[in-house]
Amino acid sequence: GDFTVGAYLARRLEQAGLKHYFMVPGDYNLVLLDELLLNKNLEQIGCCNELNAAYAAEGYARANGCGAVVTTFNVGAFSALNGVAGAYAESLPVIFVCSGPNTNDPDANHLLHHTIGTHDFAYQYEMFRNVTCAAVRVLHPDNAPYLIDHAIGTALRESKPAYIEIACNLSDAPCLLPAPFETLAFQRLSNVPALTAAVEQAGGLLAKADRPLLLAGVHLRSFGAIDAFRELAEALGCAVAVMPNAKGFFPEDHPQYIGVYWGGISSPGCEPIVDWADLVLAAGPMFTDYTTVGWTAMLARERLIDAQPGHVRLPDAQFANVTLPDLLTGLAARVPGNPATLDQYRRQSEKITVRPEPAAVDGTALTRLELWRQIEAELDGRTTLLVETGDSWLNGIYTQLPGGARFEIEMQWGSIGWAVPAAFGYRMGLEPDRRLIAVIGDGSFQLTAQEVANMIRHDQELLIFLVNNRGYVVESEIHDGPYNYIKNWDYAGLIAPWNAEDGNGLGLTATTARELADAVAQARGHTGGPVLIECRIQHDDCSRELLKFGTRVAHANARPPQQG
Numbered sequence: 001g002d003f004t005v006g007a008y009l010a011r012r013l014e015q016a017g018l019k020h021y022f023m024v025p026g027d028y029n030l031v032l033l034d035e036l037l038l039n040k041n042l043e044q045i046g047c048c049n050e051l052n053a054a055y056a057a058e059g060y061a062r063a064n065g066c067g068a069v070v071t072t073f074n075v076g077a078f079s080a081l082n083g084v085a086g087a088y089a090e091s092l093p094v095i096f097v098c099s100g101p102n103t104n105d106p107d108a109n110h111l112l113h114h115t116i117g118t119h120d121f122a123y124q125y126e127m128f129r130n131v132t133c134a135a136v137r138v139l140h141p142d143n144a145p146y147l148i149d150h151a152i153g154t155a156l157r158e159s160k161p162a163y164i165e166i167a168c169n170l171s172d173a174p175c176l177l178p179a180p181f182e183t184l185a186f187q188r189l190s191n192v193p194a195l196t197a198a199v200e201q202a203g204g205l206l207a208k209a210d211r212p213l214l215l216a217g218v219h220l221r222s223f224g225a226i227d228a229f230r231e232l233a234e235a236l237g238c239a240v241a242v243m244p245n246a247k248g249f250f251p252e253d254h255p256q257y258i259g260v261y262w263g264g265i266s267s268p269g270c271e272p273i274v275d276w277a278d279l280v281l282a283a284g285p286m287f288t289d290y291t292t293v294g295w296t297a298m299l300a301r302e303r304l305i306d307a308q309p310g311h312v313r314l315p316d317a318q319f320a321n322v323t324l325p326d327l328l329t330g331l332a333a334r335v336p337g338n339p340a341t342l343d344q345y346r347r348q349s350e351k352i353t354v355r356p357e358p359a360a361v362d363g364t365a366l367t368r369l370e371l372w373r374q375i376e377a378e379l380d381g382r383t384t385l386l387v388e389t390g391d392s393w394l395n396g397i398y399t400q401l402p403g404g405a406r407f408e409i410e411m412q413w414g415s416i417g418w419a420v421p422a423a424f425g426y427r428m429g430l431e432p433d434r435r436l437i438a439v440i441g442d443g444s445f446q447l448t449a450q451e452v453a454n455m456i457r458h459d460q461e462l463l464i465f466l467v468n469n470r471g472y473v474v475e476s477e478i479h480d481g482p483y484n485y486i487k488n489w490d491y492a493g494l495i496a497p498w499n500a501e502d503g504n505g506l507g508l509t510a511t512t513a514r515e516l517a518d519a520v521a522q523a524r525g526h527t528g529g530p531v532l533i534e535c536r537i538q539h540d541d542c543s544r545e546l547l548k549f550g551t552r553v554a555h556a557n558a559r560p561p562q563q564g
């Protein structure tokens with residue numbers, strides 16, 4: 001039978017591996033939502049607002065590989081814009097779909113609601129083009145197959161978000177049947193001569209190096225190179241460090257793992273080895289002000305192989321059209337073993353326990369160290385630790401992950417409020433037998449807290465540690481002022497109103513080590529809904545790394561304008 005434009009889109013989302021998509025309805029998109037509902041392999045998930053829906057799709061993409069969010073024109077889209085741009089920053093394929101004006105309105109010179117009251121309706125598309133890898137407007141049903149395929153295929157190939165605007169009166173318009181999904185050409189392919197040359201030259205450098213070392217970068221997961229990286233690590237036998245936003249992309253219980261390399265705030269014993277290496281292969285890094293601690297941790301070019309998703313730069317050459325997995329796998333087959341950096345690490349680093357044993361799990365006032373000791377003890381091989389922007393970043397980054405555990409951080413975009421909706425979306429896409437623990441500061445929580453209600457609506461089982469340190473501590477330590485202090489909420493008390501008549505969320509409060517231990521035990525036994533434990537600690541009870549990080553980032557921000 002004939003297909004509709006909406007059915008075509010639904011089929012492609014299904015083929016892209018989605019089982020859910022996130023949305024907020026609006027008069028422009030209701031017929032499209034009806035068309036999407038007809039596809040029984042996709043579940044429509046409502047969010048409290050479009051920003052949360054976009055963050056949920058981004059979190060879903062972390063668990064599932066690809067996510068999607070559907071909004072109404074302008075008023076919905078512009079809230080979602082922050083989340084879509086964040087997906088771009090984080091290199092996650094989120095398909096943003098928006099229903100636009102009826103195709104008759106431009107020629108009729110009509111003014112429309114939910115617009116800025118002008119006659120040209122292209123400005124939303126123009127704005128989203130800047131934060132997507134492909135942007136299309138479906139203004140005639142004949143173009144729907146090609147445009148939808150172009151947007152989704154490009155998003156999957158580039159691992160970036162795409163924009164699809166569909167005129168509201170085309171959602172149920174007749175459309176061609178979709179061609180086989182493979183025609184979207186979503187695989188990333190290397191140019192063979194370029195790959196051969198790159199492997200030859202980079203392999204030669206690694207073979208000649210006396211002290212090679214591997215550094216995992218943030219792009220490893222988005223560009224499917226985690227396994228290839230491990231293959232190369234085990235072929236080389238060298239020390240392996242990870243950048244802070246690549247935590248979890250190499251097993252922390254692996255014998256070659258030497259910790260998080262983050263300049264002066266690296267894991268204990270790690271920085272000296274990275275400095276001592278005479279060749280570092282960084283796989284998929286982003287060297288930014290945050291990951292280089294305000295430009296204080298830059299690796300010199302003459303000892304760096306910088307392997308990016310689509311190209312690799314050697315100290316004295318660059319090769320385009322070489323994919324990350326192909327390069328790393330090619331090198332793994334070619335390089336000789338050289339454990340020099342790992343041997344040196346072992347000589348220098350007695351077993352370092354980052355987190356001291358507890359004084360006593362008793363009535364002493366809860367501290368950050370005790371909180372994170374108990375969080376670390378709660379992690380197992382089935383658990384993902386998801387951390388929100390704030391001191392949760394730093395405390396999470398130094399938390400030891402057991403083998404099999406995963407870590408989620410939004411370090412490039414760093415938009416507070418991401419964590420609650422992202423956890424909602426991540427849990428939606430996560431295998432049912434895995435666990436999710438989110439650690440979120442009180443300041444960030446206040447931006448998007450209401451999405452906890454949808455965790456309750458969907459009986460999601462996850463644990464939120466709400467760190468109530470009375471304000472924006474990460475900001476206070478960078479540059480304090482009255483603006484970093486906020487109205488306190490009864491965070492645990494919020495769960496009951498969100499439960500309303502039928503919810504099964506659980507809100508608990510912990511002000512001492514013992515209360516926290518009891519709350520965690522109670523959370524472990526709670527089923528059928530989320531648990532939020534409000535953990536009250538002192539405002540200045542922050543990580544020492546935050547103090548170092550904060551001052552250096554503040555210093556980088558304060559550089560005077562170039563004179564002359």
Ligand SMILES: Cc1ncc(Cn2nnc(CCOP(=O)(O)OP(=O)(O)O)c2C)c(N)n1
Nearest residue numbers: 390391415416441442443444471472473474
């Ligand atoms: C959307 C957005 N708006 C403002 C900021 C700046 N910012 N970054 N971190 C913060 C405060 C985070 O406070 P909390 O979540 O309480 O976390 P802690 O730093 O651990 O207290 C702000 C206000 C931001 N990163 N993202």
